[in-house]
Amino acid sequence: MAGKTTQLSELLTPTIESLGFELWGLELLPPFRKPTFRVYIDREEGVTVDDCAMVSRHISGVLDVEDPIQTEFTLEVSSPGIDRLLFRPEQYRLYIGEPIEVRLRMPFEGRRKFRGWLVGVEGDEVVVRAGEHEYVLPLNSVERAKVEPRVEIGKGKNKLKRESAKAE
Structure with a gap:
């Protein structure tokens, strides 16, 4: 594929x-x-x-x-939308610090799905913090990865909070 x-x-x-x-x-x-x-x-x-x-x-x-x-x-x-899928390493780098969901083709440490925070990209691997653990996942084993948008509730309005590397 x-x-x-x-x-x-x-x-x-x-x-x-x-x-x-x-x-x-x-x-x-x-x-x-x-x-x-x-x-x-x-x-x-x-x-x-x-x-x-x-x-x-x-x-x-x-x-x-x-x-x-x-x-x-x-x-x-x-369009990729607000809960955009990530396909290439440079796309992952744009969303470091954001919530992410990663689904693998094969289990890694007994699981296929990881929800947490995108910590970084190191070579051909993505680092995800889920709870107290950091997982280093090979990009070539990722079946699907998507950014999970954060919504802040404030002053009666829902606002999408988007912080990317471009804004820093």
Whole structure:
């Protein structure tokens, strides 16, 4: 699966970047009736529904011509959202100090799911603090990792608290 997403990323990145967006990540989800190919795009000023529709039209053309999936599939284009999935080491670095959930392909120390705080990225490993323990997890064994947004309650309004490395 990793080889296929790498191939798709290389195929679609030039088109997505030419439209002014960053390819945040890709998911090729197993089929229930037919597979879903999910493409996450981002840019500093945010992503709208119209942006997703425009990018979808452009990359649909590329996928139709190149036919890299070679079966019928559903294409979804989305922003990463506030509970964004993390795909690459540099994305993890942006969210050091934030709550995270990591699910592994195979158990590590008897478990597959780790919820805690993202402590750091060291080479090809991510460090997560869950309770009193720090776990060093190999990135190549991560099935799915996502940032868990923190919501502060204050003065009658819910506010999303987002602190990233960019703000520091």
